[in-house]
Amino acid sequence: MEYISRSNIAKMVGSTLVNASATDKCKKIISWSWEMLGSILIMMGSPISVKGLDFDDECKDKITAKKTEKEFTLVLDLDETLIHSDMERTSFLDEEILVKIGNTIEKYYVKIRPFARDFLKALSNYFELVIFTAAIKEYADKVIDYLDPSGFIKRRFYRDSCTKKDGVFYKDLTKVNSNLDKTFIIDNSLSGMSLNPQNGILIKSWYKDLKDQELKIYEAMLKKNVKPKDNIVKSISQMKRKYPKNVLN
Ligand SMILES: [Mg+2]
Numbered sequence: 236m237e238y239i240s241r242s243n244i245a246k247m248v249g250s251t252l253v254n255a256s257a258t259d260k261c262k263k264i265i266s267w268s269w270e271m272l273g274s275i276l277i278m279m280g281s282p283i284s285v286k287g288l289d290f291d292d293e294c295k296d297k298i299t300a301k302k303t304e305k306e307f308t309l310v311l312d313l314d315e316t317l318i319h320s321d322m323e324r325t326s327f328l329d330e331e332i333l334v335k336i337g338n339t340i341e342k343y344y345v346k347i348r349p350f351a352r353d354f355l356k357a358l359s360n361y362f363e364l365v366i367f368t369a370a371i372k373e374y375a376d377k378v379i380d381y382l383d384p385s386g387f388i389k390r391r392f393y394r395d396s397c398t399k400k401d402g403v404f405y406k407d408l409t410k411v412n413s414n415l416d417k418t419f420i421i422d423n424s425l426s427g428m429s430l431n432p433q434n435g436i437l438i439k440s441w442y443k444d445l446k447d448q449e450l451k452i453y454e455a456m457l458k459k460n461v462k463p464k465d466n467i468v469k470s471i472s473q474m475k476r477k478y479p480k481n482v483l484n
Contacts, residue, residue: 306463308412309362311388312422313375315440317354317450318382320345327443332377343374347382348441350450357454359387361461365411367392367420369404369427398430405430416466421453433468 311317320343321328328344355364364387368375372393379388392411397404408431412418419434420427428435439449456478461470 305361305363306417307362307461307467308365308418309358309457310365310367310392310406310408310411310418310420312406312420312424312427313366313368313370313378315423315442316348316421316438317351318345318347318378319442320378330381332381334374334377336371336373341374343378345378345381346443348450349445349447350454351382354450354454355383355387356385358457361458363390364388365390365392367396367406367408367411367427369394369397369406371395407431408434416468419467419471433471436471436474 314320319328320332322341322343324331324342324344328346330345330347332343332345334341334343358364366375366379366388368391370378370393372391372395375391375393379391390411392406394404396406396410398407399405403426406420406422406427408415408418408420415431415434419436420431421436421438422428423438423440425435425437428437436453438453439447441447441449456474460474460477461467
């Protein structure tokens with residue numbers, strides 16, 4: 236449904252009512268009134284449904300998304316932040332993932348970082364969770380599907396969304412959310428966050444330490460230090476001062 240401007244109404248009235256009967260004129264005017272009311276409700280983001288209004292699917296999606304939106308968007312890197320993978324099998328990398336790239340199928344062996352699934356589940360209650368990886372879509376989708384079978388991760392950004400310069404892939408967070416007061420990234424790589432350094436929290440790269448507790452620590456830290464209506468840049472700055480011995484700096 237398109238929003239109806241005054242000029243559009245004038246055009247509709249001019250073109251369709253001139254030769255209409257009195258009854259048809261009344262029907263048309265009632266129909267337009269319903270449409271205008273519907274447009275106003277949609278513009279207000281109202282979840283109210285009005286019998287007789289025909290919201291198309293796109294409008295319904297917008298309304299539903301607005302109802303479930305979280306205030307903050309937490310962007311997560313994938314490799315060495317939430318998982319580690321390699322093309323060589325070891326006893327440690329125990330999950331085999333087949334990735335189809337063009338006409339070839341490549342095998343990757345994957346291990347999930349300790350607490351990663353708990354981290355996603357817990358923080359999905361507070362933040363909209365997004366993956367932003369420099370990996371290609373074919374690989375990343377398979378890994379994310381394995382990592383997050385419950386679907387706590389709501390959106391995915393791949394290598395083709397990165398900004399490439401001198402062979403390095405940078406992540407521009409404004410592609411995820413234009414409001415950088417409410418968006419932040421956790422990444423094991425400084426280059427991943429160097430376009431928006433004030434919105435970045437570094438985490439130790441993870442390869443195989445099964446006693447690693449970083450995600451558990453970060454979960455507790457974020458729950459404690461990010462409050463509703465915060466400016467996330469200020470919150471991160473405060474966390475960096477508060478936890479000087481952590482890897483945040
Ligand atoms: Mg990484």
